[in-house]
Each structure stands twice: as C-alpha cells, then as structure tokens.
Amino acid sequence: MGFLLALAGRTxxxxxxxxxxxxxxxxxxxxxxAVVPFGVGPDLPLLSRIAPAMLWIAALLxxxxxxxxxxxxxxxxxxLDQLLLSGQPLELIVLAxxxxxxxxxxxxxxxxxxxxxxxxxxxxxxxALVTLTLLIGTPALTFIGxxxxxxxxxMRRGGLIVAVLVLPFTxxxxxxxxxxxxxxxxxxxxxxxxxILAALTLASSVAGPIAAxxxxxxxxx
Amino acid sequence: MTALPGGIVARLExxxxxxxxxxxxxxxxxxxxxxxxxxxxxxxxxxxGKSTLLRAVAGLVPRExxxxxxxxxxxxxxxxTHYFGHLDALKPTxxxxxxxxxxxxxxxxxxxxxxxxxxxVGLDHLEDLPAAYLSAGQRRRVAFARLLLVRRPLWLLDxxxxxxxxxxxxxxxxxxxxxxxxGGLALVATHRPLPVAARTLAIGAR
Numbered sequence: 001m002g003f004l005l006a007l008a009g010r011t012x013x014x015x016x017x018x019x020x021x022x023x024x025x026x027x028x029x030x031x032x033x034a035v036v037p038f039g040v041g042p043d044l045p046l047l048s049r050i051a052p053a054m055l056w057i058a059a060l061l062x063x064x065x066x067x068x069x070x071x072x073x074x075x076x077x078x079x080l081d082q083l084l085l086s087g088q089p090l091e092l093i094v095l096a097x098x099x100x101x102x103x104x105x106x107x108x109x110x111x112x113x114x115x116x117x118x119x120x121x122x123x124x125x126x127x128a129l130v131t132l133t134l135l136i137g138t139p140a141l142t143f144i145g146x147x148x149x150x151x152x153x154x155m156r157r158g159g160l161i162v163a164v165l166v167l168p169f170t171x172x173x174x175x176x177x178x179x180x181x182x183x184x185x186x187x188x189x190x191x192x193x194x195x196i197l198a199a200l201t202l203a204s205s206v207a208g209p210i211a212a213x214x215x216x217x218x219x220x221x
Numbered sequence: 222m223t224a225l226p227g228g229i230v231a232r233l234e235x236x237x238x239x240x241x242x243x244x245x246x247x248x249x250x251x252x253x254x255x256x257x258x259x260x261x262x263x264x265x266x267x268x269x270g271k272s273t274l275l276r277a278v279a280g281l282v283p284r285e286x287x288x289x290x291x292x293x294x295x296x297x298x299x300x301x302t303h304y305f306g307h308l309d310a311l312k313p314t315x316x317x318x319x320x321x322x323x324x325x326x327x328x329x330x331x332x333x334x335x336x337x338x339x340x341x342v343g344l345d346h347l348e349d350l351p352a353a354y355l356s357a358g359q360r361r362r363v364a365f366a367r368l369l370l371v372r373r374p375l376w377l378l379d380x381x382x383x384x385x386x387x388x389x390x391x392x393x394x395x396x397x398x399x400x401x402x403x404g405g406l407a408l409v410a411t412h413r414p415l416p417v418a419a420r421t422l423a424i425g426a427r
Contacts, residue, residue, distance in 0.1 A: 002326045003323070003326040003327055003328075006322065006323050006326050007323060010312075010315075010319075010322075010323050013315075014312055014314065014315070017314045017315075018314050019314065020314075076308075077308055077309070077310055077311065077312070078306055078307075078308025078309060078310040079310040079312070081276075081279070081281050081304055081306060081308070081310070082304070082310045082324065082327075082367075084280070084281060084299075085279060085280075085281075085299055085300075085302055085303075085304055085327070086327040086328065087299060087300040087327055087328025087329070088327075088328070220281060220282060220283060221242065221282060221283075
C-alpha cells in the first residue's frame, strides 16, 4: 500500500514538474474556452447556454492530450521493468499511476472550471453543476485513457494517436456530464445523470486498470 | 538446498529455456542451477542473448519453452529478484534520493535507507542533485544503490561495471561479495572477470 501511494504521489509530482505537461493541459483548457466566444460571436445568451458543453469538451480534450507519456516514459527509462518486479499486481500499479496522473492533470481542470465558466457567461447553478460533474467524471476519462496510453507504449511514437483511440470511448462520460447540467436547467433534477456518471467512473476505475495492465503485459519484450 | 547464515533458503533452477525475439530464437536449451551464496557469470559475445536470459529469468520477456523453478520458503521469484539492467530507471527531474525513495517501498525485507545506500556507492554528497545532472557512471551507481534498499536474494546484473571507474568497480565488487557472503544468489552478464568466485555459463550467438 505504501508503495502504491508513493507511486501515485511520484506520478503527480513528475507530471507537475518541469516538462511534465500538467500545466499544458490547463493552459490548453483555457485556450479552448477563450477561443469559443470568438467563434460563436458576442451572443451572451447563446454562449451561456452552450457553456457547460464547451467546458466539458475542452476538459475532455485537455485530459486526452496529456495521456500519451503516462507509461511510455517509464518504459523508455526502465522504470516499467522495476514496477513489474515491485511485487504489486500490475493492475494496481496502473490504478496508482492513473490516480496520480488525475491529481496532477484532472483536478486542476476541475478547480479552474468555475473561473472558465464565468468567462463563458454561465449562470451560478450551471457553473456549480459543471464543476461537480467534472469532479465526478474526469477520473473516468483518465482511467479510460490509461488503456490507450498502455496500448501505445510498445510503439516508439505515440502523441495524438492516444486521443484518437480513446475519444470514442469517452463519449458516454461526455453525454452524462453535460446532460446533468441540462436536466437541472429543464427542472428535472440532475440526480439521475449524476449517478450514471458516478457509475461510469467506478466501472472505468476497474475496467481501465485491468485492460491497461493486459496491454502492458502483451507489449513485454 | 542449503541454508546459509543470512537465513536465505532458495534455489534457482532453469532448464531447457527457449526465448524468441522478433521471431528469431535467441536462446535455446539453456539450463543451469544457482544455489545460495553462488554467483554465475553469463558470458558470450554481443548479441549472444545474455541480456535476454536475464530478462527471461526476471519474467520481463515471455519464454517459448523451458522451466524456471524458484524454490524458496517465503517469497515468489518476482519478489525475490533485483534486476539491474542497462536502463537506470532514473527520473531526470527528481533528486537522487527522491529517485530511490519509491524503490525502498517495494516488496522484500527492508535494507538500507536511501541515504545509506547512496553512501555505500559513494554518492551521498549528491543526494539533492536532480538525476539529470549525473554522469553516466554516477547514474549507474545510483541505479545500483537501488539494490541495497530492499534485501532480495537473487540479483540479476546486466553488465554491472559498464561505465564505472576503477574505484566504483571496486565498490561494486565489495557489495556483490557482501551479497554472496550473506547467502545471496547472483546471475551476472559480463565481459569482465567477476570480483567474486563464480562459475561461468557461456552462451553462443546463432
């Protein structure tokens, strides 16, 4: 257990450190949000209506962009060999690394969301709900993305291919994340979409590490 | 099977090992046994499969055929093995002590602290230095310090003295001798004579 916590902490520190890419994701999130009003035009009611969806799409893309080095760095510098010999199941190692990665890349997006929501003219309730759905939903994006990151570790070049591989599988998360805000606006109450979103995160926290560990094992050579 | 003062009762037996890489057989019919307090030097020219043999024993390369039997009363092979390969597993942005901190928490009997391990390889004055600024030989020494953090009976060393200066080579020799004297096992791929008494397993390229 101490090893897994230390691994999660180290993954977060490496991601936040120089060249780690955690802040690139946050800046990318900000860039997308900043560009939307220029594309949509100065129509504040429209902007505030699409704000939750724009925030979610920006967060989704920002999450996926930072995933490609999740396991590749460890493979390139030999850390993956040592992790395999650590005595912990590879599934838990993936879980710890994904959790550490989310702390460094996903959590800043959640914290930044209220500010970026204001930039898009979203209302108070919508901002609160988007922040809540991002908090519940972004871990699912990281866990699903870990599968893609594990699949490309055997390839010498990864980059955007992780985002392309993973994007289709993240669509349910996006749908229920955005629809929770929509349901609240239409007076139905956000409970049902929120619960499905939580279920997606819990399910992916199990399926993601298992699938990613299988991909890493298949790539051993 | 013999028990030694270090309390280690273990035996490694490899037979009929066959490993393919890229569809090409690299190792065929490799067999040897290793008892506590014993070192085995694996020799052979470049490309003979020395590294592949070590990785196969560590379970880092799938094997086509053959058996790897690890007889031990307490730990499975994966938790009994220290693998010291060509890659140093150092993160350039972390300090040398921080790099070692994670590996002191892996399964196995606790050994030295990170500082003591760095002291043992003569690098304790560089504990705060990011690993990016280490020389090739210093990187090897930090990577070797990892083996001292947690006591594991089987050391798999892949050309351990590459890039080491003469003093560091002597330090390494003393640490390996300590490990063997305490009843440890070592499988060493090397082109140079080992500093401890060792049998030799010559493997040929094909």
